């Protein structure tokens with residue numbers, strides 16, 4: 001428990017059930033017509049874990065309302081940049097009041113900032129440029145806490161103007177804590193490249209340019225129709241599980257290129273050659289270990305979800 005967090009690790013939510021249900025509900029109920037420009041593929045989940053009891057944004061604290069959302073997992077769990085930007089703070093409490101522990105603040109431009117607190121280890125330096133999904137730190141329990149977790153904040157408008165990070169990321173197709181992302185037509189980024197590789201494995205011949213344009217959207221709609229899904233072109237929590245392949249060492253093809261691209265988003269640094277060899281196996285195992293998944297070197301749906309989320 002911390003003054004900014006109060007996390008105990010109890011009352012964990014179910015990633016599989018509660019999150020999935022919340023994600024499915026969001027596009028229909030809460031996302032405005034401009035969603036296509038919001039769910040743009042540029043944002044991703046900063047850390048895999050669970051929401052602890054009392055760790056929500058706005059929860060009462062002795063010094064004021066809780067400024068972020070806590071995500072509980074064990075010390076050493078990977079923490080990723082939620083979007084591309086520049087590391088502007090790398091210090092105790094992020095240089096902001098009411099916060100303790102090792103912290104990073106990333107500026108994303110346009111008055112948007114993210115804060116990552118109670119870190120065990122920094123993996124980036126001050127003023128470093130980072131990509132979305134790049135590993136920036138390890139989760140920890142530094143500062144005033146009772147257990148390891150990530151204290152994650154989103155600031156919009158100015159540094160210090162916090163907004164609910166669950167809602168902020170949800171509007172950008174990301175399920176904080178873990179879950180399949182939702183990408184609309186017009187999205188761009190490495191996750192789109194992953195989708196294009198996976199669609200090419202289904203017999204398409206798309207240029208893998210990371211841009212979710214007309215040809216890719218049409219290919220996705222065709223895939224969705226064939227899979228019995230609503231053919232809306234949105235790659236979300238219903239489409240992803242049917243789009244990915246369970247892969248292991250010895251496989252080769254466009255789907256392996258997709259896997260390698262997804263691993264590279266998480267700082268693996270692989271050659272995207274479509275061959276699932278020992279180097280790719282090691283990268284999968286490293287990712288699984290860093291995210292507290294079963295470490296078997298195989299890319300099944302749970303590993304895929306953590307990779308692309």
Ligand SMILES: [Zn+2]
Nearest residue numbers: 004005070151
């Ligand atoms: Zn917190």
